[in-house]
Amino acid sequence: MTKTIDLQVNARNIKDFKKGYPLILKDAIINSGVLATEAEGTIVRLVDKDRRFVAKGYYGLQNKGLGWVLTRKEEEVIDFDFFESRIAAAFARREALFADAYTTAFRVFNGEGDGIGGLTIDYFDGYFMVSWYSEGIYSLKHHVYSVFDKIIDYKGIYEKKRFDTKGGYIEQDDFVKGEQGDFPIIVKENGMNFAVNLNDGAMTGIFLDQRDMRKAVRDKYSEGRNVLNTFSYTGAFSVAALLGGAVKTTNVDLAKRSNAKTIEQFSVNAIDYEQQDIKVMDVFDYFRYAKRNDLKFDLIILDPPSFARTKKYTFSTAQDYPALLMDAIAITEKNGIIVASTNNASFGMKKFKTFIEQAFEEAGSRYKILEESTLPKDFRTNRDYPEFNYLKVVIVQKTK
Missing domain, CATH: 2.30.130.10 (PUA domain)
Known part of the structure; x- marks a missing residue:
């Protein structure tokens, strides 16, 4: 016991x-x-x-x-039955997503939002990725995997351990059970194809929490536009833009593997990657390059990591987002659109909007907010505690 x-x-x-x-x-x-x-x-x-x-x-x-x-029930025992009840309820809440043939990748269990903090489970077309955020919850893993065996139909299960140990920070992934995937596997998101790999380090190839924004970019903001996708990772936003009718995309990310990963995502959507620009370079260096060469864009995606350190600088969205946004404003066409996004949980939407206001004011420009968004419904959170709803996206149009 x-x-x-x-x-x-x-x-x-x-x-x-x-x-x-x-x-x-x-x-x-x-x-x-x-x-x-x-x-x-x-x-x-x-x-x-x-x-x-x-x-x-x-x-x-x-x-x-x-x-x-x-x-909050004193008599409730933290055992297999407890985990089964919480996980079964979470899966039931996602029935509509499981039934959607156009979307085969989403979150099926979102930590404290579904009743067990420190545990998330993502679904990738029959495969599951279980992420553990402390040794404490990981020590209870036998209950979770027993629930899988009892009530969940799966092809295979992978896990990521994301917690501190005496030996330092761990972020590793391992095959757990079922059949091993032949990666990359192709999943769908609102009809778009994305290649994912569940045993290739910290990232899978797509950030599932941006599903709603990729759909918005495709359906409402891309047609006829020249797009700059900064911190582009595997180019998922660019895929959405091009499928929405964008004229061209420029993808900028410092990670060397972003080049091959972006080509992969374009290819699985039958997009000619040779017609797109994929640049492995510092985003801030690219901004300077674009200004020197008088490059302008109609749509800019701005979704940086919360914190980043390179040889040249240390970047924190909590401190540096206004300056980053000013760089983007400088190369945005009049009436152009900026998708401003952050996953930094240390501040809320109200504070994020002040960053946007500050940046436009200092840039001597004006804007209007077209829409704003937080986490999609499968990333369930408690509305009484907005600090756990970490994602903030504001789509703005530069009017002057």
Whole structure:
């Protein structure tokens, strides 16, 4: 039986936990020191100063948290039945996606949004990728994989471990069970084809959380436009743009493998990659190059990593997004469109919009917001806690 220990909650935090706040923050626990001798995965009872039950969860170090709340029912046991109930409910919520022949890649379990923080499960046309974000949740993996064997029809299962250990940060992927995939496999997203690889490092080839925005780019913003896709990764946004009628795309990413990966994504959509520009270079260097050569674009995709470090600079969206956006504004045609996006969870949509306002003001330009978006529905979050809905996308049109 999994060991259980009591953690005393600060009085000021009890109400939050009872309302449904899922993350066990260190500052919320008075006696967090008792965890020093406990193994991650230990079940914890959150109690008040009179030892009355507040909630129950598990100990697992992740970001600012000591673990995650799993239930507010004192009698509920964290066992196979618990995991089965949560996973089955999550899959049921995605029935419409499973039935959609035009989309065969999406998220089927989104951590705390589906009731188990630190665990995500993505679906890729019969294959599943399970991601573990702490040793604590990973120690409970036998329950999750037993649920797969009981109620889920799968071709194969892969996993990614994304957590700190004494030896440093781990991000690795492994084949777990079923049949191994012959990668890349081709999945569909709103009718577009994407090549994915589930055993090739940290990335699969596509960021599933941008599905809605790729559809918007294809259906509403691309026809007849000259497109610049910065931090382009495998060129997924460019695929969407070209299938939406874009005249040409320029794809810029510093990672050397982005060239081959982008060619691959173009090819599986019958797009002639030789007619597109694919540049392996620093995005900021490209902005300077474009300004020197008076290059302008009708549509710019701006979706940088939250944090990046190169030999030349350190970039953080929390500090540097306005400057990045100013670079984009300078090479955007009048009435051109910028898809401004960030996955930085440290600030919200309101703050992100101030970055946009600041950038246009300092650039001496004007804009109007065409639409804004956050995570798609399969990336389920609790609407009462918007900080867990990390994705922010604002599509703006440069009017002056």
